[in-house]
Every structure is written in structure tokens, then in C-alpha cells.
Amino acid sequence: MKTLIVDDEPLARNELNYLLTQNGQFEKIEEAETISETLEKMLYDTYDVIFLDINLMNESGLDLAEKIKKMQQPPHIIFATAHDNFAVRAFELNATDYILKPFEQARIDAAVARVAAQIPPKSTEQTETLQQQDTTPEIQTNKAPSVLPIEVDERIYVLNQKDIIALSVEAGKTTLHTTEQDFVTSEPMNNFAKRLDSHQFIRIHRATIINKAHIQTIEHWFNYTYQVTLTHQLKVQVSRSYMKSFKQAIGLD
CATH class of the missing domain: 3.40.50.2300 (Response regulator)
Incomplete structure (x- = not known):
């Protein structure tokens, strides 16, 4: 269930x-x-x-x-x-x-x-x-472009995927955390997930996707999960549902 x-x-x-x-x-x-x-x-x-x-x-x-x-x-x-x-x-x-x-x-x-x-x-x-x-990856395996366009306040920003730290969802809004600034959009996160580099980005929670290149530390958290600290001290939690795939993606399993 x-x-x-x-x-x-x-x-x-x-x-x-x-x-x-x-x-x-x-x-x-x-x-x-x-x-x-x-x-x-x-x-x-x-x-x-x-x-x-x-x-x-x-x-x-x-x-x-x-x-x-x-x-x-x-x-x-x-x-x-x-x-x-x-x-x-x-x-x-x-x-x-x-x-x-x-x-x-x-x-x-x-x-x-x-x-x-x-x-x-x-x-x-x-x-x-x-x-x-x-067993189907939620981030599609594809020849993803190195950039990701997003529309915010009627303006289109073209982001380098390597500069994206994480994507998160809260209150129906998707936030793209980058090395320069955060971008908030109403576009669903799953729309972005299909265009992300599947070798670089991993989903750690239904509402969170992170860039492996920006992982700094991993700490044990509640109920045998992890808290991950990313670039700019951004802290996110790995859901129990994604623990296995997360450990495999970063070589802990």
C-alpha cells in the first residue's frame, strides 16, 4: 500500500x-x-x-x-x-x-x-x-541539455544545470535554489524533473530534488534517514521512501 x-x-x-x-x-x-x-x-x-x-x-x-x-x-x-x-x-x-x-x-x-x-x-x-x-526513474534518463529555462514573473531565465543546487516544492510553488539566487515559479517540479540531467540530479523526497555535485555533508537523522547539507548551507532531509535510491546514487549502498 x-x-x-x-x-x-x-x-x-x-x-x-x-x-x-x-x-x-x-x-x-x-x-x-x-x-x-x-x-x-x-x-x-x-x-x-x-x-x-x-x-x-x-x-x-x-x-x-x-x-x-x-x-x-x-x-x-x-x-x-x-x-x-x-x-x-x-x-x-x-x-x-x-x-x-x-x-x-x-x-x-x-x-x-x-x-x-x-x-x-x-x-x-x-x-x-x-x-x-x-523501477522507472522519476528523473528521465535522456540527453538533457546543459541549461534549463524557467519563467518567473513573465521573464525567462536560462539556468546552467551545474549551478542548480536543488529544487523544492512548498505551498504549490517550486523553488530552484542556485549558486546565485533562488527562483520561485508556479510550474510543477515534475515538469523540470523530466529535463534535468538524470546522472547529476536525484530525488530524495517527493518534494525535493538535489544536485549530487553540491552535496557537502550527510548526517544521520530521525527514523534512520539522512539530513543532507548542500552548497550555501542548504539543508534537506531524505525521505525514508527514497533512502535506498539515494544511497545507491551516491555510492553508499
């Missing part, structure tokens, strides 16, 4: 990510902290279940659930929150479960089992197709 954790508190996301990893039924665990980031991820990927907090900064997880409910094939929603007074509304939105912080392994396992029981088993053909998709 694939899941997305939506919570604006990093510690809560880390805790839930760890418990879901311990559960062992997820091939992919991703994270988001805002509604816009969640919706952007759902444009490019599908999830079996979303663990959703109620209070998201100045936003409501209930509003997000309303949007998800209108999808043709919506994922299961499990509300994971510190508030027990929204349970009725949550189940009106077809929530599969409603769990309270602080999380416990047994309660998480029970919620996951409830979702798994409602997901039909994949056929052999579907499984093979998914395996092929999983």
Missing part, C-alpha cells in the same frame, strides 16, 4: 511515519504539511490511504477531506488528530477510522488492517505493472 501523512507538525509526522514503517504493510510513505502540498502530490501519484490531521496551520483537514471525497477514486481517509470532538463530522465524510494522538502501535496497526480489508488484492498483471513503474 501507499500512504500520505498530512500534518503541519514535523514531530507528529515523524512519529506516525515510524509507526507505519514498523507496521510493514507500506511500500511508500510520504508526507505533506498543507492542503496545497497534499493536492499537488495527489496530482502526480495515487495513495491507498491518507492519514489526516484536523488542524493544519490556518487550514482544516475537514475541508481537505471534502475535496478528496469528490474524487472519482478517493483514497481511504484516517483522521489522526489530538482533537476528539470532530469524530462525528469525520465519519460523515466517510472516514475509515479516527485515531487520537499520542499514537500507539497497536491502534495504528488496527487502523491499517481496517483499510487493508477494504482494498481488493491486485492481480498478477497489475502487480507486474506496478513493479515496472516503481
